[in-house]
Amino acid sequence: MHKAKLYEISLFTAALLAALSSSGILVDHSIFFKILIVYWFFSILYFRLRVFFKNGNTNIEYGISYDLSFVLFAGPLGLFIFETIYRFSVYIYRKWTKKADPTEFFDAFYNTGTFVITNSAAYLLFHYLHESFQAIPFGYWILIFLIVCITSYLSGTTMVILFLFLGEKISFKKAIDFIFKDISMLDYGKVSISNGLLFHFLQDQKWEMLIIVFILNYIVSHSFYLKSQNIQTKLERDQFEQMAYTDFLTGAFNRTFMDKKLAELSRSNENIGIVVTDIDKFKGINDSYNHAVGDKVIQQFAATLKSYLGPEDYLFRSGGEEFTLCLRNRNFQQTVDLVNDIRNGIEKGSVNAEYNGENILIFYTASFGLYYYKVNEYVSMEKAYILADELMFESKQLGKNHVSFLNGLINKEAAVT
Structure with a gap:
């Protein structure tokens, strides 16, 4: 924790020294004050659309940055002033709304230092290479794009250095992921075009066009943000629903989902086979071994049942060792x-389990009850389930390891060994 604070303060100090050693603020103070207000306002507005990644005690921010256009116009010192005001404004706001993390005060130092140092390097690159790229078609935009890529990689490198400084074990692959951040060329293009236009309008002092770029950027970003939030909400809802409807031991659907699905299928008017099956002499397995072994048998039983089903079939765990x-x-x-x-596959199969430190092989069978009929107003799915359950008990009475069935279309009953 102390190492992290030391690194963040050191980074901030290095940024301050780099800013002070530069040529100062490059524009008239009145113009500088104007762009400071405009950039601060839209950065604050855009802040809630940013994405944060937390690694240990460090908050890492991903999102579009307007710093490149600011540093090219006002210089490293101007950027340092802007970043300091902006970062600590965010901290004060989050502290006031009680949303600030315990480390967020020092994270403000880290973010200020990182963005100033990387964009100061961008400033030097631009002024060193600008004349060379003027002779190339679209040279200005190519140079801006290259600088955006380089500053992004430098920002990722500072993260890796921080993790190593804190003594965290980080693989080479993870380090590369942090440096390159898995950002697409479209993301780099968006940052490049935004900053390229902003710098161009700053030079010509076209304030209306400058603000229009900010507004358009905000509208597009907000639209994508809302879409991503909707997708995230749907994914979370689907995940919650899956957890609510899934049996944790076997991965099959649970009794709650069975009741819901049977109610839906009651309106389908299709031919359906409802099967209730139960492991034979399951209590003996638990008594001979333990419940962990019994759970292993249930898991293998569910996996075997599932392996025979098609994409439109359903498997439900309707009881302890009973499935529908x-x-x-x-x-x-x-x-x-x-x-x-299915019955033959279960009879010929076996379960590998561990008991008292030894691997054991368990053989078991199952009994089945099948009711086949056309879903209609006279026989609901719930009624069909009850009939299939009764047929399963008939199989038990016949000596187990049987399939008892009833064709509801012609009312024909039989038992198959």
Whole structure:
């Protein structure tokens, strides 16, 4: 923690020294005050659209920066003044709204130092290479684009140095990821065009055009921000829904989702096979070994059932070792054959588990009840489930490892060994 503070203060101090050793503020003080207000206002406005990444105790900020145009027009000292005012304005606001992290005060030093140092290097590069690029078509824009890329890589390098300074173990791959940040060329292009236009309008003092660029940039960024928020909200909602509807042990859908889905399918008017299946003599497995081994058997049982299903079928864990299958888009005989294939696959399979420090092999069977019918107003999916459950108990009474079925279309009943 103290190392981080020392590094951040050192970076800020280095930025201050670089600013003071420069040629001072390059423009008239009245003009400088105007651009300071405009840049500060739109940077504050844009701040909430930025993306933050937290690594340990350090907050790292990703987002479009207007610093390049500012430093090219006002010089490193001008940028240092702007960055200091802007960063600490953000800190004061977040402190006032009680959103500030414990380390955010020193993070303001880090961000100020990083942005001033990297953009001071950009300032030197621009003035050193500007004349050479003037002879090239679109040379100004090519140079701006190259400088944006270089400053981004320098910013990533300061992050890596910080992590190493703090003694964090960082792989070469992770270091490269931090330096290059996985930013697309389109992102670099957006920063380049924005700063290139801003610098051009600053030189000509076209204040209306300058503000229009800021407004357009804000509108586009806000639009993307809202879209990303909507996508994030949907992903979180879908993830929450998946957690709410998924059995944590097997990954199958749980009883809550089964009730929801059966209610939906009750309006489908399609031919469906409802299968209820249960592991035979499961209590004996738990009694002979332990519940961890029993859980392993249930997991393997669910995985086997799932391996036979198509994309439109459903698997639900409807009880402890009981599962319900909803088989769709098959005729009656195809459904019976599939359930028998599942039964045979389970009978021939086995489960590898560990018990008392030894690997053991467990063989087991399962009993099945299948009710096949056309969903209609007379027999709901809930009723079909009850009938399939009763058929499963018939299989148990027949000696287990059986499939008992009923074709609701012709009311034909049989038991298959």
